[in-house]
Amino acid sequence: TQSTRPQRLLGAVQKNATRGDPRSVVKAIDEFCRHKEWAMNVGDEKGCILDSVVSELNPATVLELGTYCGYSTVRIASLLPPHAKLITLEFNPDYAKIACQVIAWAGLEDKIQLVEGSSAEWIPKMKEHFGVKMLDLVFMDHWKDDYLPDTKLLEDCGLLRKGSVLLADNVICPGSPDYLKYVRRSPRYKSQYFRSHLEYTKAEDGLEKSVFLG
Numbered sequence: 001t002q003s004t005r006p007q008r009l010l011g012a013v014q015k016n017a018t019r020g021d022p023r024s025v026v027k028a029i030d031e032f033c034r035h036k037e038w039a040m041n042v043g044d045e046k047g048c049i050l051d052s053v054v055s056e057l058n059p060a061t062v063l064e065l066g067t068y069c070g071y072s073t074v075r076i077a078s079l080l081p082p083h084a085k086l087i088t089l090e091f092n093p094d095y096a097k098i099a100c101q102v103i104a105w106a107g108l109e110d111k112i113q114l115v116e117g118s119s120a121e122w123i124p125k126m127k128e129h130f131g132v133k134m135l136d137l138v139f140m141d142h143w144k145d146d147y148l149p150d151t152k153l154l155e156d157c158g159l160l161r162k163g164s165v166l167l168a169d170n171v172i173c174p175g176s177p178d179y180l181k182y183v184r185r186s187p188r189y190k191s192q193y194f195r196s197h198l199e200y201t202k203a204e205d206g207l208e209k210s211v212f213l214g
């Protein structure tokens with residue numbers, strides 16, 4: 001039977017990356033996606049912007065919406081301090097199965113909790129189910145139409161504190177205009193656009209960093 005693209009991406013990791021070495025996992029995926037098959041990882045150019053936001057923030061609790069194959073999950077977790085936790089939500093069970101193995105190959109199972117399900121279902125359960133008090137960073141990379149409703153849900157569930165950072169991928173391509181309008185107009189956010197390119201292409205895309213002001 002035919003393999004899927006995520007399965008082929010996992011194969012590239014297992015073939016070319018060193019077990020327990022997150023940076024080699026990131027590199028193997030970028031090489032595969034640049035030279036073999038495009039895939040919707042945040043990629044290396046936007047990934048460097050992601051790295052700088054994470055390193056500057058030094059977050060204790062991170063929520064990632066949209067795991068896909070675990071590329072940004074591994075990239076973020078490799079930069080977290082010792083007791084920090086990253087919870088990543090993935091709706092697609094096939095993606096979750098691959099991401100779990102990519103995370104294991106990187107040796108980051110202890111820092112990452114991968115949950116299969118929808119953000120709408122799990123955001124309201126963050127406190128009771130994961131013992132999360134507040135989120136220091138939310139990396140939004142799931143589906144453009146869910147960015148705005150999920151942001152409002154995060155606010156309503158009291159998961160954001162003064163200084164919490166929302167970092168959204170793909171605000172230009174595929175684009176999330178309603179989300180951009182909301183965070184840029186709202187007096188409750190200080191928003192900043194980091195211009196870049198759609199992963200592995202020359203098309204414009206970027207990350208929007210929005211600090212919650214409380």
Ligand SMILES: O=c1[nH]cnc2c(O)cc(-c3ccc(F)cc3)cc12
Pocket residue numbers: 040041042066141142143144169170173174198199
């Ligand atoms: O659906 C997406 N979720 C999260 N990230 C994405 C991402 O980085 C890129 C794209 C994407 C962009 C252009 C295209 F022609 C086809 C797909 C989709 C997602």
Ligand SMILES: [Mg+2]
Pocket residue numbers: 040041042141169170
């Ligand atoms: Mg993306």
